[in-house]
Amino acid sequence: xxxxxxxxxxxxxxxxxxxxxxxxxxxxxxxxxxxxxxxxxxxxxxxxxxxxxxxxxxxxxxxxxxxxxxxxxxxxxxxxxxxxxxxxxxxxxxxxxxxxxxxxxxxxxxxxxxxxxxxxxxxxxxxxxxxxxxxxxxxxxxxxxxxxxxxxxxxxxxxxxxxxxxxxxxxxxxxxxxxxxxxxxxxxxxxxxxx
Amino acid sequence: xxxxxxxxxxxxxxxxxxxxxxxxxxxxxxxxxxxxxxxxxxxxxxxxxxxxxxxxxxxxxxxxxxxxxxxxxxxxxxxxxxxxxxxxxxxxxxxxxxxxxxxxxxxxxxxxxxxxxxxxxxxxxxxxxxxxxxxxxxxxxxxxxxxxxxxxxxxxxxxxxxxxxxxxxxxxxxxxxxxxxxxxxxxxxxxxxxxxxxxxxxxxxxxxxxxxxxxxxxxxxxxxxxxxxxxxxxxxxxxxxxxxxxxxxxxxxxxxxxxxxxxxxxxxxxxxxxxxxxxxxxxxxxxxxxxxxxxxxxxxxxxxxxxxxxxxxxxxxxxxxxxxxxxxxxxxxxxxxxxxxxxxxxxxxxxxxxxxx
Amino acid sequence: xxxxxxxxxxxxxxxxxxxxxxxxxxxxxxxxxxxxxxxxxxxxxxxxxxxxxxxxxxxxxxxxxxxxxxxxxxxxxxxxxxxxxxxxxxxxxxxxxxxxxxxxxxxxxxxxxxxxxxxxxxxxxxxx
Numbered sequence: 001x002x003x004x005x006x007x008x009x010x011x012x013x014x015x016x017x018x019x020x021x022x023x024x025x026x027x028x029x030x031x032x033x034x035x036x037x038x039x040x041x042x043x044x045x046x047x048x049x050x051x052x053x054x055x056x057x058x059x060x061x062x063x064x065x066x067x068x069x070x071x072x073x074x075x076x077x078x079x080x081x082x083x084x085x086x087x088x089x090x091x092x093x094x095x096x097x098x099x100x101x102x103x104x105x106x107x108x109x110x111x112x113x114x115x116x117x118x119x120x121x122x123x124x125x126x127x128x129x130x131x132x133x134x135x136x137x138x139x140x141x142x143x144x145x146x147x148x149x150x151x152x153x154x155x156x157x158x159x160x161x162x163x164x165x166x167x168x169x170x171x172x173x174x175x176x177x178x179x180x181x182x183x184x185x186x187x188x189x190x191x192x193x194x195x
Numbered sequence: 196x197x198x199x200x201x202x203x204x205x206x207x208x209x210x211x212x213x214x215x216x217x218x219x220x221x222x223x224x225x226x227x228x229x230x231x232x233x234x235x236x237x238x239x240x241x242x243x244x245x246x247x248x249x250x251x252x253x254x255x256x257x258x259x260x261x262x263x264x265x266x267x268x269x270x271x272x273x274x275x276x277x278x279x280x281x282x283x284x285x286x287x288x289x290x291x292x293x294x295x296x297x298x299x300x301x302x303x304x305x306x307x308x309x310x311x312x313x314x315x316x317x318x319x320x321x322x323x324x325x326x327x328x329x330x331x332x333x334x335x336x337x338x339x340x341x342x343x344x345x346x347x348x349x350x351x352x353x354x355x356x357x358x359x360x361x362x363x364x365x366x367x368x369x370x371x372x373x374x375x376x377x378x379x380x381x382x383x384x385x386x387x388x389x390x391x392x393x394x395x396x397x398x399x400x401x402x403x404x405x406x407x408x409x410x411x412x413x414x415x416x417x418x419x420x421x422x423x424x425x426x427x428x429x430x431x432x433x434x435x436x437x438x439x440x441x442x443x444x445x446x447x448x449x450x451x452x453x454x455x456x457x458x459x460x461x462x463x464x465x466x467x468x469x470x471x472x473x474x475x476x477x478x479x480x481x482x483x484x485x486x487x488x489x490x491x492x493x494x495x496x497x498x499x500x501x502x503x504x505x506x507x508x509x510x511x512x513x514x515x516x517x518x519x520x521x522x523x524x525x526x527x528x529x530x531x532x533x534x535x536x537x538x539x540x541x542x543x544x545x546x547x548x549x550x551x552x
Numbered sequence: 553x554x555x556x557x558x559x560x561x562x563x564x565x566x567x568x569x570x571x572x573x574x575x576x577x578x579x580x581x582x583x584x585x586x587x588x589x590x591x592x593x594x595x596x597x598x599x600x601x602x603x604x605x606x607x608x609x610x611x612x613x614x615x616x617x618x619x620x621x622x623x624x625x626x627x628x629x630x631x632x633x634x635x636x637x638x639x640x641x642x643x644x645x646x647x648x649x650x651x652x653x654x655x656x657x658x659x660x661x662x663x664x665x666x667x668x669x670x671x672x673x674x675x676x677x678x679x680x
Contacts, residue, residue, distance in 0.1 A: 148281035177395035177404050177413075182281040184386045185311065186418045190257055192354050193316050193423065334645060336660060337653040340604035344640035347598065348617040357616070360609075361639045365653070374609075382613055 062113035068132035075129070075137045088141035089129060090122040090156035105153045107160045121159045123166075131165045133172035136179060142166055148182040249319070252463055255493055256317045264489045265455035268482050269312060272450040273301065276308050314455040315414075315432075317463075318424040327368040334365030343370060345378045353379040354422070376422070387419030396420070396431055405438045414453045436460045445473045458486060462493045468526040471516070475533035478540060484512040487519040499523040513538060561586045565597060565622060566630035576602050580614065580633060582622060597622075600636060612636055 066074075074080055084091075096119050097103055109117050109124035123129050129138060142151050142158075150170055153163040173179040255261060292300065346357040358370040358378050370378070380390045394400055395416065404413050413435055421428035436457050439445060448454045461467045467490050474483040491500035499522040506514060516534055524530055564585045571577035578600040581593035598614040605611065619642065629637070631648070638646040 144283075146282060146284040175393045175395065177393070177400050177409075177416075180409075180412055181416075183412075183415050183419050186315070186387070187310070188313060188316060188423070190316060192352060193253060193318060194257070328641065331645065333650055334653050336656040337639070337649050338610070340608045340610050342636075342639050343609045343611050345611065345613045346616045347613045348615055359641060361641075367639075367641050374607075378611070381611070 063110060063115055064127045066128050066130055068130050068134055071128055071130035071132065071138070072135050075135060083126075088156075089126070089138070090141070090151075090158070093122045093157045095119070095157050102154060105157060105159050105163070109159045109162075121157050121162055123158060123162045131162065131169045133169045133176060133178060135169070136173060139166070139170055139173060139179065143170065143179075148180075251319055252459070253316060253318045256459055258492070261459070261489065261492055262314075262455075264485045264492070265314060265458060266312065267485050268458050268489070269314075269452075269454040270450045270482075271305065271312070273305060273308070275450045276311055277304065312450075312452050312455075314452055315418050316423040317456045317459050318429075320426045320429050321372060321424040323371060324369045327366045328359070329367040331365040331367070334361075336363065337365065339363065343374060343378060345382055347382055353383055356383075372425070376425070385419075387416075389420065392427065393420065396427055401431065401434060405435060408442075408444060408447065410435050410439055410444065410447050411451055411453065414448075432456065433460065440466065440469050443469060443473060445470055458489065459493070462486070462490045465490070465494070465523070466525070468524065468530055471519075472526075472529050472533045475516075475530070475537045478537055480512040480537065480541070484515045487515050490519065490523070494523075497523055559586065562628055563594075563622070564628040564630060565619070565633050567600060567632050568593065578602065580636075582618075582627065585628070612640065614640060614642070616642065 095102060095105070105121065106117065109115060109120035115124060123131060131138065133139075142156060143149070144151060150167060153160065158166065170179060174181045341363060342361040344357075344359045344361070351357075356375070356379060358375040359367060360370045360374060361367050377390055380388050393416070395404065395413070401413070414432060417428050417431045421431075432453075439448060439457060440461060445454075445457075448457055458467075458470065461470055467486055471483055471486055474480075474486065487499070488503065491497065491503045494500060499519050502518040502522050503515060506518060513534070516530075520527055520530055520534070561584050563582060565580060565582050566585075567578040568581045568583075568590050569576055569578055570590065579593075579596050580598035580600060582595040582597055583591065583593040587593075595618065596615075597619050598612065600613075601611045603610070614637075619637070631646070634643065635646040635649055637643040638649060
């Protein structure tokens, strides 16, 4: 029984990041194609009876957990450029919602170690993107180059857990001096120090 | 507001009043929390300075003559001082101007931006408070934690704020400096300053920042975080100045607020040769002369100072630098070489100007 | 029926409990003694955090200038406020602080004696 895997379980989603089909106003002419396949976990699509029969090892593994050093290597690699080009990671991501006013982004794309949604946010969809204080190149993509502030999740499309992780990593990096913060100008009154 | 006195006294039984009489002797000591205009450090004994202590640099730094020399040495590169600021993106504003209008705008900008070159004070490290205000062994064990009392009177500046700590063993003392800094940030928060010291100022991270040559950011953040007499501030700034001096990266700090303290640090520690060579190589004769005069002002007892005061013509840049070479210079060869090169280049420039005329 | 005499009303500096469940935080306020504990006061003169922080400190902020002004105008103080001002050095130490300190020292001594006896018993058992 374990050998016969129904068609519905072999869902392999190849996500195309063309974007231009859905945009009405803007013209985004891109030829970027997503170069890696993202596996939807078989576990989510099997029926209850099958879940009891299939053992843990038969099913595809959960979302891979990658350590920050590997993520840093990935972000500097040619594969990253092939997948994202010179734009930030969130640039071509398009949220799906009804109506004109976007609601706040979802709380979580990943539940119990696997992707639980059809359109995960820019960080969750790529398991090699890990938000860490040392991963400066990735963090800088989420910071406005003009004002030095972190972009809102409404702009980037990050889920709330990733937005929090981003804020924490940026604060940690600023604390260690890896990222520069916006500093106020300290004015001194020499009279205070003369006593 | 007219309250009956009986209600105040009812809380004090006669037994308590006896105790209070006992305390009056000690109570007279506790005048530190009196008028907030009084500096609390006057009434408590800060650890006594040893006899052979080095002299205080701040009074020398604050002298008008020294300040003038330092501002002249710093220079004013409008583009660098105005510099790119972290701001939300705005539309650019275009104006059509005549030459006169442009010059007027530039001079008004220069006046406006002069405050950005205010130098952080150069001070010696502060000393810890040693003597307690009141020793009370009978009060030992009154609680498991220390009590920190902060004066939040209106108009009190952070430096003058009274912060007092009652320790578990009953002693009352002026709070240590790190406790005071923390309380200042908690009760008078300031942007850019954190309650917990950033790990950027620890040895490993600081060395990394310095090897990446991010001198200005380190110094700016140190100014925001620490007071000028904080040992951490002095350690950080001195480390950066040393690195700048060794690598010869003076141009990174030139025309910033940190160049003055850098020059003062080098003059104070009698190691101006590196900076002097850099100035001479860039044909800044007047800056070099100012630096030597600064050295003489900082060390009025040195032979260089005496020689300069005896000079007949104090306006001659080369003569002043030569007196320094003859007296207190350590790297004579390098400085002499640079001086000769500068003099030659000036002469050749003079010749070409004459020939063009 | 004649009206019952109202209790005497006077100004007092006392603690007003704010914060939330399992997290007390006190404001040191000048108010009338008849008013509710947390009612808006005339003036807030400071704060007191009764939970020790990571450095094992309890933070007390006092507006010394205003407290001295009110003390000079003969305002009443509640016992916790007198205790705090005594510990801080603005007023003489409150007598109850000495009593509590003595009691705590006694308790600690008793506790250390108990542990010593316990350890001695263990040693004798081991030797046997």
